[in-house]
Every structure is written in structure tokens, then in C-alpha cells.
Amino acid sequence: MAHMGDLVAEMLARYGVELVFGMPGGQTTALHDGISRRTDRIRHVLMRDERNAAYAADAYARLTGKPGVCDVTVGPGANLLPAGFIEALNASIPMIGIVGELPLDWLTLKDKGIASQGFDQLSFFKTITKDSWLVPSVTALPEMIRTAFRVATSPRPGPVALIIPHDVFDAEWDETLVKIGVDERAIRAPFVRSAPVGSAVSEAIALIRRAKRPAVVFGGGVHGAGAIAEAGDFAARLSGLAVTSLTGRGAVAETLPYAAGTLNPLGSWAAIELIKEADLVIWCGSKASQNTAMNWTLPLPEQATITIDCDPNEHGRTFQPTVALFGDVREALSLLNASLEQQHNHDWLSRIAAVKEEGEAQKREEIRSDRLPINPPRVMAELAARLGEDDIVVSDASFSAGWIANFLPVRKAGRGFLYARGQGGLGYSVPAAVGAAETRPGSRIVTVAGDGAFSYTVGELATQAQRNQRVVNIVLNNGRLGWIQLWQEIFFKNVQSALLESQSCQPNFAGAAAALGLKGFFVETPDQIGPALDAAFAHDGPSVVEIRVDDLATPIHSFKRRMREGGDSPRPRPGTVYKLRDWKQSPTLLG
CATH class of the missing domain: 3.40.50.970 (Thiamin diphosphate (ThDP)-binding fold, Pyr/PP domains)
Incomplete structure (x- = not known):
């Protein structure tokens, strides 16, 4: 019955x-x-x-x-x-x-x-x-x-x-x-699509043509709209800076000369520096959230703006755009591409190349480090060398997102990087990998998490083992809730509430993985990273590679600067550290 x-x-x-x-x-x-x-x-x-x-x-x-x-x-x-x-x-x-x-x-x-x-x-x-x-x-x-x-x-x-x-x-x-x-x-999102009105498209085209240093910020809405091809075409025509939010990564390949990576406090140094030099910023499928808008310091008062979004409430939430394109991201980009001829901003492209190279030099210096405990960029560089274009990387919250964004480049446009940034909660990567592996059974899934995040959902390793999924789980173990511990040390000094281990108790995640039926690898020195990753990648099933890393390492550029400068930092007062800038109207003409 x-x-x-x-x-x-x-x-x-x-x-x-x-x-x-x-x-x-x-x-x-x-x-x-x-x-x-x-x-x-x-x-x-x-x-x-x-x-x-x-x-x-x-x-x-x-x-x-x-x-x-x-x-x-x-x-x-x-x-x-x-x-x-x-x-x-x-x-x-x-x-x-x-x-x-x-x-x-x-x-x-x-x-x-x-x-x-x-x-x-x-x-x-x-x-x-x-x-x-x-x-x-x-x-x-x-x-x-x-x-x-x-x-x-x-x-x-x-x-x-x-x-x-x-x-x-x-x-x-x-x-x-x-x-x-x-x-x-x-069956698939979006249920319906709409297009921006013709007059707004014409205004946007005119604004782009006047720009000398245009930039586009691609957000997760590009993936939601299935607009990868259109985004790539638009970025190429724009002849300007292309950056993404964390969830927007993959909108364009980061190997392109005008692509500068992730705009975020723990993202690309080059993206953070270059976006401030733009005279026009196009927010495409991005809600200009706290992190992507760099604590709402962006857009700058002198920057003209175009917003592209299917949600009418996003046009003017924190700034009044010069031009608002209300409609589906794919449809809006298609209309822009149909009217926009190839732009030529040679000086701006040269400047982008120079700043990108400066950022890459900084990263190479971090990667070369042989210090103990291991510097996470060294791990990420070894991992990047082994990732295939069709592998899927799942990021957990906190520092892991920054290590991935800075040191695992997007070589192929598409949604190959999954980030939990809607809420940014710890514990996303291991269960999301279960979903990714079941959805793409022919792909290798790689997760990156700190020991704090990994602890949240370690039980789902049993699910990976039961289903024999091709998942390589990277655990960057610093014995801390890294972000919180550094915050406490920089601003509050002697607080010790973010420690995850003691001298008498140091959790062994590789051992726990082995007990649950996975392959477990423990890494303490730089020379062990490559062999452990090779063995994990060769294994036809799930594995955990636990790597002991420096507890003072951070991808957040402002934290790095404070640690270099040393001395006492003033304790943040409520309402000042993440204060929303005054709502502002973008200029209608470019200088």
C-alpha cells in the first residue's frame, strides 16, 4: 500500500x-x-x-x-x-x-x-x-x-x-x-530571471567607457545565477581589475593577468591594495558585506559604483550606487557584454601586474619558511602543487579560509571552492565534503580546517569511511582557536580561553581518523608534508593529514602588521572596530 x-x-x-x-x-x-x-x-x-x-x-x-x-x-x-x-x-x-x-x-x-x-x-x-x-x-x-x-x-x-x-x-x-x-x-535556481531596464544598462555602459581604472567584484551571486561564462567575458572586455568575494571565487580564473584574487581582510594583499585605486567599482552578485567591503570602508567616497543584483534590497543598503542594475546577474552581464566593446586601459593593467607581483613575492617569502612548527603557507604550496583543476576544495571557517584564498589559486573558472561564509560557522568542511563527494563521486574532495573547526564535526569522518569517499582532510593543528587566541593576545593580553590542548592532553586527529577507518598521517616537519600528501592523494578512500603548525601564523594582514609592530594595542571599544561608515552616495562623474 x-x-x-x-x-x-x-x-x-x-x-x-x-x-x-x-x-x-x-x-x-x-x-x-x-x-x-x-x-x-x-x-x-x-x-x-x-x-x-x-x-x-x-x-x-x-x-x-x-x-x-x-x-x-x-x-x-x-x-x-x-x-x-x-x-x-x-x-x-x-x-x-x-x-x-x-x-x-x-x-x-x-x-x-x-x-x-x-x-x-x-x-x-x-x-x-x-x-x-x-x-x-x-x-x-x-x-x-x-x-x-x-x-x-x-x-x-x-x-x-x-x-x-x-x-x-x-x-x-x-x-x-x-x-x-x-x-x-x-528544479534548479533561479526559478525565474529578470533583466535590468535598458536605460540603466546604457548608463552603466557610459560609466564603464569613462572609467580609467575600472574594477569588478564578483560575489557568490555569479555562481547562483550560473553566470560563469558571462562573467569571464565581461572581465575580459572591461580591461580592469577583477576580484572576488570568498564565495565568488571561481567566477574567473585567478591565473588571468587582471585577476587579483579575493577581496577580504584575510584574502589577497594585492586585491586589498588595488581596489582602493579604482575609479569605478562594479559590485556584481555581491552584497558588499562587512568582509568583502573591508569593514564597509569600500566603496571610497570618490569611487563611482555599479551594483548588479537580483535582490532589490541590495541596491543602496550601505551606499547609493551611481547606477543600479536590478535583475538576474547572468541577464545583466549578457546585456552589458552585448553593448560593451573591448576596453583598453593599459596603464591600469600594468599597475595591476606590478602590485600582483609584489604580493606574490610576499607569498613566496612565507612559503620558503622552514620554521617549526610549520608555517601554513608551506603546507598550502605543497597542496596547490598536487591539486587538479577538477578537484573540489572545501574550506572551514576562520584562518583556513584565508590560507586557501591566498595560497590555492583558482586555475579554472567554476565553483571548485566551497566556503561557509553566509554565517562563517566552524565545522562546515567535513560534512560538506560528504555532500560534495556524493554529488561528484568521480572527483577528489579536499578539506582544510583548523583543529578547532575539525573538532566540531569529527564524527562525520565515520560517514566518509562508511561510504569510502575520496576525501583528503587537511587539519592545520595549532592547538588553539587561532583567530580568537590572537585577538585575545593583541587586545586583551593574558586571556587564555581559546586553548584547545594542554601539556598533558594533545588530541591526535590522525589517530582518531585511523580508529574510525580512515588513513591517518601526522606531519611535524616540512620535509614530511609532501610524502604525507602523496600518500593521502593516492589512497582510494578518505584520509586525514594532521599538520602541526605555528600558533602565531595568521593570514589576516592587519594582524600580521600588529604583530610586526609589537607593543600594546588599544582595546577595541564597542561600535568602533566594525563601525558602519556613514551611508554615502557614489559620485555620478569620474575624475
Whole structure:
């Protein structure tokens, strides 16, 4: 007898969902039964923790453009989803959470867990999703699934929660009464596309033509719109500086002469220096967030600006653009490319080349270091030499993002680097690698995490081992929460709350990996890095390469400067370190 779990599984399969990540519960077993009948089209990946199901689904969504689907049971399963949902919400990643619930006629008993595991899930999810719904009946379910896909994939994409009561899941599915169908437009984001008005496009073209030192900042919206080809064409025509946010990496290859890497306090020194010299900054699929806008010091008052975004609320959030192109990134770039002839800014390109070379010289100096504990750039250079163009790199939060951005160049346009920057929470890389490996089973996945981040989700190594995934997990172990420890030492001196080990206890992640069924490698000296990476890359399965690194090493340029200068640094006062600059209007004419 078919049940409503069959209906959900069938609709997911018809929407092109090949993978569902999650943790079963009694209230959602009907879904798992429905998936088990359709394994030729859809499979379930069992995670060790519900929060990690959202991270795995996030990686699937970033690599496919389809909504990542995760399933959890009522109560303790549901309340672990926020970390992944907020990441997806802030990063505009399409995601659908299928959430179990108490039977409909038990809902008055949900308060205080009177009915086991019950709480007000709908109100809870409304705060961390684009939208959330409680399915009120069997007959409403198909339309609510269609709504979930439409909202998750519509501009701007994001996560939604569909809360399905136990009795609805288990009810008989009478296919003659409850019909199903899918809206094929919502199989992949974006659900619809719009184009900016012609007058705004003309104004943007005129502004670009007048610019002597143009720059474009590509954000994650380029990937969300599937606009890699158009971004590459535009950057080439612009004849100016091309930089990206962390999530925008891969919009263009960083080997191009005008591409200067990642604009971020822990990103490319050259990008940070050069963007200040631009007379026009084009923010393309980038929300000009705190980090990409360098604590909102960008754009500078004298810089003209163009914003390209499908979300009308992004045009003027922190500055008034000279020209706002409201519409889909791919459509907007296509219109610009159709009207923009090849620009020629030879002096600006020469300046870009000179500053880039200065930055590369600085990096070469860091890479050459033989000091002990190991300098992380030395590790990254060895890793870069072994990465293939089609390998996927998954970054965890904190310093790992900076080491990757600075020392693992993007050699091929496309989304080959996954960053958790919507919320920037620790613990993303290992579960996201599970999702990436299941999505791209023929690719090698490489994660980079500090020991603090790696500790969050070390249990998902068992998932990698169980599924024999080709994942190389790099752990940069400095025995600290590196960012926090340096912050405490620079500004507060003797605080010691960020230490992760003691003389009597030093966690061995390589050993833990071996105990969980992976290959484990421990590296203490520079000469051991290459052989360990070679062995890990040659292994047909998951591995962990734990590398003991310098606890004072940092990719953050301002931290480096403070440490070189030494002396006491003034303690930051609330509202001064990350103070939003006065809202400002960009100039309409260039100097």
C-alpha cells in the first residue's frame, strides 16, 4: 500500500533530487520507506548529526544549483538544523528541510515536551528560513511541496522548511484522489530571471567607457545565477581589475593577468591594495558585506559604483550606487557584454601586474619558511602543487579560509571552492565534503580546517569511511582557536580561553581518523608534508593529514602588521572596530 511518504519521495525524484541527507526518526520513517522503493532515482545519505545534514545538502546545492534536501525528525532532530539553515539563508543557497512533526491532533500537547519531543517548530523555523509551512492535511501536501521548491529557488534563493505531521506522513496515498505534478522551472535556481531596464544598462555602459581604472567584484551571486561564462567575458572586455568575494571565487580564473584574487581582510594583499585605486567599482552578485567591503570602508567616497543584483534590497543598503542594475546577474552581464566593446586601459593593467607581483613575492617569502612548527603557507604550496583543476576544495571557517584564498589559486573558472561564509560557522568542511563527494563521486574532495573547526564535526569522518569517499582532510593543528587566541593576545593580553590542548592532553586527529577507518598521517616537519600528501592523494578512500603548525601564523594582514609592530594595542571599544561608515552616495562623474 502506498503512503504519503511515497508521495514525497516520488515528487522529490521528479524534481531531480538525487540525494537526501539526514537522520531518520519514527515520525519520518515513511519518507525513508518511500526513498528505498526508488533507489534508481533517489538515495538517502545517513549523517551522524542533523546539523551536518544541512551542511551536506548545502554542498550539493552549491555544486548543482538544485535545492539541497535534508530530513530530520521532530524535536531534537529539528532543533539542530539552524547552523546550516542560517548559512544557507545568508549565502542565498536553495535548500529544503523536510521536518517531522507530532500528529496533527497532538499539536495542543507540544508545549514543554508534554507530548514527547514536541515544541513550536513552525515559529522556530520561520526565523531562520525564507519561509516555513506546517502541512495541514494529506490533500495539501503536493501543492506545499511545489511551493517549497518555488520559494527555495526563486530570487533570491534560500532555505525553506516543510513540516509534515506524523499522521500525514503515514496516511494512505490514494493516487486517484491526491494527484502530483512538478513545476520544472523550480528544479534548479533561479526559478525565474529578470533583466535590468535598458536605460540603466546604457548608463552603466557610459560609466564603464569613462572609467580609467575600472574594477569588478564578483560575489557568490555569479555562481547562483550560473553566470560563469558571462562573467569571464565581461572581465575580459572591461580591461580592469577583477576580484572576488570568498564565495565568488571561481567566477574567473585567478591565473588571468587582471585577476587579483579575493577581496577580504584575510584574502589577497594585492586585491586589498588595488581596489582602493579604482575609479569605478562594479559590485556584481555581491552584497558588499562587512568582509568583502573591508569593514564597509569600500566603496571610497570618490569611487563611482555599479551594483548588479537580483535582490532589490541590495541596491543602496550601505551606499547609493551611481547606477543600479536590478535583475538576474547572468541577464545583466549578457546585456552589458552585448553593448560593451573591448576596453583598453593599459596603464591600469600594468599597475595591476606590478602590485600582483609584489604580493606574490610576499607569498613566496612565507612559503620558503622552514620554521617549526610549520608555517601554513608551506603546507598550502605543497597542496596547490598536487591539486587538479577538477578537484573540489572545501574550506572551514576562520584562518583556513584565508590560507586557501591566498595560497590555492583558482586555475579554472567554476565553483571548485566551497566556503561557509553566509554565517562563517566552524565545522562546515567535513560534512560538506560528504555532500560534495556524493554529488561528484568521480572527483577528489579536499578539506582544510583548523583543529578547532575539525573538532566540531569529527564524527562525520565515520560517514566518509562508511561510504569510502575520496576525501583528503587537511587539519592545520595549532592547538588553539587561532583567530580568537590572537585577538585575545593583541587586545586583551593574558586571556587564555581559546586553548584547545594542554601539556598533558594533545588530541591526535590522525589517530582518531585511523580508529574510525580512515588513513591517518601526522606531519611535524616540512620535509614530511609532501610524502604525507602523496600518500593521502593516492589512497582510494578518505584520509586525514594532521599538520602541526605555528600558533602565531595568521593570514589576516592587519594582524600580521600588529604583530610586526609589537607593543600594546588599544582595546577595541564597542561600535568602533566594525563601525558602519556613514551611508554615502557614489559620485555620478569620474575624475
